[in-house]
Amino acid sequence: MPKVDIVIPVYRGLEETRSCIESVLATTAGERLVLVNDCSPEPEITQYLRELDAAHDRVLLLENAENLGFVATANRGMAAGPDADVLLLNSDVEVANDWLARLCTAAYSQPKVASVTPFANNATIMSFPNFCEDNELLFGLSLAELDHAFARRPLEGNLWPIPSGVGCCMYLRRDCLEAVGLFDLETFGRGYGEENDWCQRAHAAGWTNYHLGNCFVYHKGGVSFAAEQSPRIAAAMEILDDRYPHYHSTVQRFIGEDPARIARTEVLFDLVASLARPKIVAISHKLGGGAQQHVDELARYYAGDALFLQLTPERSGKSVALSIFSAGERLKDGLQFDIDSEYDELVQLLRELGVGHVHFHHTMGLPPRLWLLAEALDCRHDLTVHDYYLVNGNPTLTDRDARYVDPVDSDFDQRCATHYPLPEGVTASLWRENQQLLIGAARRVIFPSADCARRFCHFYDIETPVVAWHPDYLLSQPYPAPQWSFDGGRPLKVLVVGAISREKGADVIEAVANALAKEGIEFHLLGYAYRALSEQVVTHGPYDNGRVYELVGDIQPDVVWFPALWPETYSYTLSVALHMGLPVVVPQLGAFVERVAGRPLSAVLPWDTTTADWRTFWLAVRDDRAFPGLPQVSSEPPGCAIDLQFYPQTYLSGLTGNAARLSDDTLARFARKLHLGLPQLSRKERVLARIWSLARTPLVAKMVSVVPFRVQRAIKRRLSSRPMHEIIR
Structure with a gap:
């Protein structure tokens, strides 16, 4: 193994720096650690580095008298051993096992190797498990366990040419450093982009940068520069574009090919x-x-x-x-x-x-x-019933007008088929007979609400149904007591949350909002509807589930409204309102009734309330400056016990691992x-995305509104079978 200096520039982050250096000391033997303190503003870091220098013969501490920035600091460290290769390591990186030996072996497995970069959790085109993302360590495993999985792979077939190495952990051969020089201090003084530039200079001189597939390190990221990263990144990208016009197209081509x-x-x-x-x-x-x-x-x-x-x-x-x-x-x-x-x-x-x-x-x-x-x-298998697709192919039990059809109606299946037709030659009774194969063999049939269980068991005989609200119910128990905040000094703010289809009441929202235009009531939709709604509905657009609580808080609604026209089986958006202690208005249909039973400030109205009656209802709330004093909903219906301990205690019972x-x-x-x-969009899907975008504009939305829904759906299905949330991402 050639002589190697492990160069670690240090500025901030005592705990990260300590973890980095300790991992290097524990996994290497004779290699020298060159620690370069870039005039750290944290005195405890300086003290720690000086103690290390005094305690270890193979530690060389260099101290900058003033803060020089990453590039000058790295260059000083790389110049400290003119006869040694360099392993450049960020101070927020940890290493494990025989990592350095594998990198060194790879560096000399090919002629004219400029640099070698391993896998890391946060290393752009070398990231694992998700490519080009900042990842947590997989499955909660330790770094040593993850690196061991990579180390089992042979070198052959696991070394790929790359446009640029990633400087968080990069092996640089000394002969290439001599041929190409150090990082460009004059251009990239404070840091970022310097290793990309160096790799491009090496490439132009006939050297090759490689990604090694049998080594993995942990990179926390962002410790030294923190908030100033973004402007430095933008500036560096402009410089690289000017110097190497084909650099970014080369990177994009590499990303598209993704050989690793x-x-x-x-x-x-x-x-x-x-x-x-x-x-x-x-x-x-x-x-x-x-x-x-x-x-x-x-x-x-x-x-x-x-x-x-x-x-x-x-x-x-x-x-x-x-x-x-x-x-x-x-x-x-x-x-x-x-x-x-x-x-x-x-x-x-x-x-x-x-x-x-x-x-x-x-x-x-x-x-x-x-x-x-x-x-x-x-x-064995479990089956969770999230909707009513297994009943007759219609997940929402709604007719062509997207309105609920009661199973006791004599023409129930026929009306459901006007919205979701069954395959040709398949009757509803044959459909249910076919589903019995899956239902009857299930270890457990799980329902997210008692209402769902009752409706489903109208069609299927299930001996021991499991009724268990989803685990998100447990996020805040007991739910916070809802509060009423509207005092009449401003418009009443009504919020609807989610991707709202016809069945979920998109047309209802629009009709009611139009009927109440200029009446001092605002209707907000956090999410989007199946079509563009009128300007009387403030549409905030799609959202990430991880941010929904923050976004609802920003809107500050007085009440959350659920105008669904089908018997929803649970409703995660209702959970958001309950966890946030917001007043709610829900339909007397589906899981809503049992989930708000006994809860204050929770109004339950008929699912088929007319636009005129909704207008009267909301005006009364505005004028009274109080939530309506409707009768309390009864508690859980008899014979449908909800097992709130199923997920905490029972779900995994009997399952073992090997x-x-x-x-x-x-x-x-x-x-x-x-x-x-998430595959790339096809040409037809790009057209569909454009149509969807245009349909959000007022003029096109009015034109689209006169096109029958079945025609809209047929056009969508002709262009793509994928869900719209994948098309409009």
């Missing part, structure tokens, strides 16, 4: 197999919404106790994508399987991963063969099954 993707995916799945935790594969549709939110929620809720995977339809009825969760976040890298030809390969992979339970959340678009997946894996390794044969097939979690 197969390595990331193999390590990801191999890690899942190696962990002795219960492994559950969730199966759902690809439409997002509450079903997907619940899958995400379960993966997050049990993050420390189990591992979750997900199968999602790609081509309806033909193929599926397999993805993995970490800490409740679905990772981007995954695999895809054509069920007709690759079903056995999917089953073999899930067996080798150690999947011991299957949980169906939806079957829309699912190849029917997957209904027997649990049997193929020699395990550690394994993926076979070489399984790994060899990964290259042709790679799947990106």
Whole structure:
């Protein structure tokens, strides 16, 4: 192994710096640590570095008399050993195992190697698990455990040319430093972009920068420069554009090709197999919404106790994508399987991963063969009923006008079919008979509300239904007491939250808002409707679930309104209002009734309240400056006990985990099954996105409003089968 100086510029962050240096000392032997203190404003850092210098013979401490910035500090450290290679390391990076030996071996495995950069959790094009993102450590594992998974990979086939190394952890050969020079201090004085520039200079001189796929380090990121990063990044990008006109196109081409993707995916799945935790594969549709939110929620809720995977339809009825969760976040890298030809390969992979339970959340678009997946894996399956698709193919039990149809009506199935037609030749009774295969074999049929259970069991005989509100119910128990804040000194502010379809009351919101124009009542929609609504509805646009509480707080509503026309089975948006202690107005239909039972400032009105009656209702709230004193809703209906301890205590019962390794044969097939979690838009989908954007403008919205909804839906389906939330991202 050649002589190597490990150069660590230091400025801020005592704890990060201590962790960095201690990890280096613990994992290296004879290599010198060159610590360069850039006149740190934190006296404890200076004291710590001086104590290290006195205690260790292989530590060389250099101290800048004044703050010079990262580039000058790094250059001073790299110049300290003119006969040694350089491992440039940020002070917020930690390393493990024999990391340096692997980087050094890679640096001399090819002629004229300029630099070598390993994988890291936060290293742009070298990031793991999600490419080009700042990631947490996967599955809550330690750095040493993650690096060990990478270290098992051979050097051959795991070294890729890259446009630029990433300076958080970059091995630079001395012969290249001599040929190219140090970082450009004059241009990049305070730091950022200097390693990109150096790598481009090396490339122009005939050297190559590489990404190493059998090493992983931890990079916290942003410790030294913190808030000043953004303007420095922008300035550096402009300089790089001027100096190297093709640099950014080269980077974008590399990102598009993503040669390390197969390595990331193999390590990801191999890690899942190696962990002795219960492994559950969730199966759902690809439409997002509450079903997907619940899958995400379960993966997050049990993050420390189990591992979750997900199968999602790609081509309806033909193929599926397999993805993995970490800490409740679905990772981007995954695999895809054509069920007709690759079903056995999917089953073999899930067996080798150690999947011991299957949980169906939806079957829309699912190849029917997957209904027997649990049997193929020699395990049981759960079924959660998120809507009423299994009843007759109509998830909302609504007619062509998107209004609720009561199952006791003699023409129930016929009216439902006017909104969601069944496949040709399939009657509603045959449809239900087919679903019985999945329902009857379930270990547990889980309902998110007692109302949902009662409606569903009208069609199916389920011996022991489980009624359990989703785990998000537990976020604040007891719910905070709602408060009434409207005093009449300003407009009454009414908020609706979510992606609002016709069934969820988009047309109702617009009609009521129009009827109350200039009456001192504001209607806000946090989210968007299936079409552009009139200017009387203040539409705030799509939101990220992680920010919904903040955004609702910014709007400061007096009351949250749920104008749904179908029996919702739970409603995560209602949870937001309940957790925030806001007054609510809900329909006397679906899960709303039981979830607000006994709660003050919670009005329950008929779901089919007319526009005129809504106008009277809201005017009374405005004029009285008080919430209406409607009768209290009765508590939980008899015979439908809600098990609030199901998720905290019961859900994982009986599930065990085992550690394994993926076979070489399984790994060899990964290259042709790679799947990106959110694929690029097709040409037709780009057209659809443009149409959607134009339809938000007032003039086009009026034109669109006269087009029958069934025609709008047919046009959308012709252009794309994917959900709109993926098209308009």
